[in-house]
Amino acid sequence: MLTKIKITLFSLFISFSFCSSQEIKIIDKPITYDSTRVRLSLEYLKERHGIHQNTPTIQPKIIVLHWTAAKTFSSTFNAFYPAKLPNGDRKDIAAVSSLNTSSQFLIDRDGTIYRLMPENYFARHVIGLNYCAIGVENVGSANFPLTDAQLKANEALVRYLKKKYDIQYLIGHYEYSKFKDTPLWKETNPNYLTGKSDPGADFMKKIREDLKDLALKGVPTD
Template sequence: MKPCHLIALLLLTLTACSVKRTIVDMPIVFDEQRKELTLAYLKERYGLQQREPLIDPKMIVLHWTVIPTLERSFAAFREPTLPNWRPDIKGVSGLNVSSQFLVDRDGTIYRLMPETTMARHVIGLNHTAIGVENVGGGDELPLTKAQLKSNIWLVRHLKKKYNIEYVIGHHEYTLFEDHPLWLEVDDGYRTVKSDPGDEFMAKVRRAVADLNFKPLPK
């Protein structure tokens, strides 16, 4: 790494750690229907029979929404069921996608649901992963420096609270297919993801290198 890049990264890390941040609660709908769908997801996709939809966080997964505004991103996660879900189709979960956190483009961090309640945001790993969605993303609306700083801060915050072992990008989730944490029962259930990208993840990982997260599986 060039010295100028190292200095810039150090300044970014110090800024992310030193700026006082708060988490704003903005809950999605988590009613009895969503609870039952979450419990069914845990049972049918992971073989986990639970009375409450709780997780033991070992991983943080960073995402982007590719939706340009906070309001529209929140609306995508708010309701308990997927849009146009047909409950008569066997084997398809109607549980809507969501995440525990949503980071706006100005860096504001919103908590959508309790950190230890399961959200549907990553195949095979929802039972152990805290999801962090970022508003925007992609070539047309790259994630902002403010979002990067907030992601770094949030990773550090969550590491203090839980025994987090991995920080990954959504695009890296299939690397865990043969890992003990992987529980998806359907070998054909996979999607190709690009978020939040190698560059964003490299910046986050360099900024939290002192936390000694485990490396990605080979």
């Protein structure tokens, strides 16, 4: 079974590499997506989102932008790489699931875009919305502001994803809880929330201005 999963995922990466838009350069650098991550992802979908599936796939409707709170690409990549959270790490979220955090994309300081898994595969990066959200992590933090190169890379990536999927929303991670009382929100524990500030309101203001032609929605207003 494990061999079959590895072959399937490898084939998906090959397919995604050849299908990448000519307007954007994306480097495939996969994290571990073995039978353990598949099992834990399916369990998360069932237990946290109330969704029963046989494959850990999503139908993307939201793009969520993040910052890593780390200064290097390698430290974030190494943190995402294992299928399970390290023992004793992130106790606030480990109590909910041992599935490691991750995202579909990770953008370095120079604007290089890395794809960590097939774009429509499940990643744990945003409470309540993982089942329909593509995550884009950016190397940086409040004290290590995101760069102009990252801004341009995020803009290009959002345009690329909008062309491929039925993307309706573009939000910063700090805005995710605004969806709690909407039909999109799927979290079985109403008290499971964590405070976030990434990727910063200024970054979101800039990217929304530059992408206003896409008419993507932000947080719900009703």
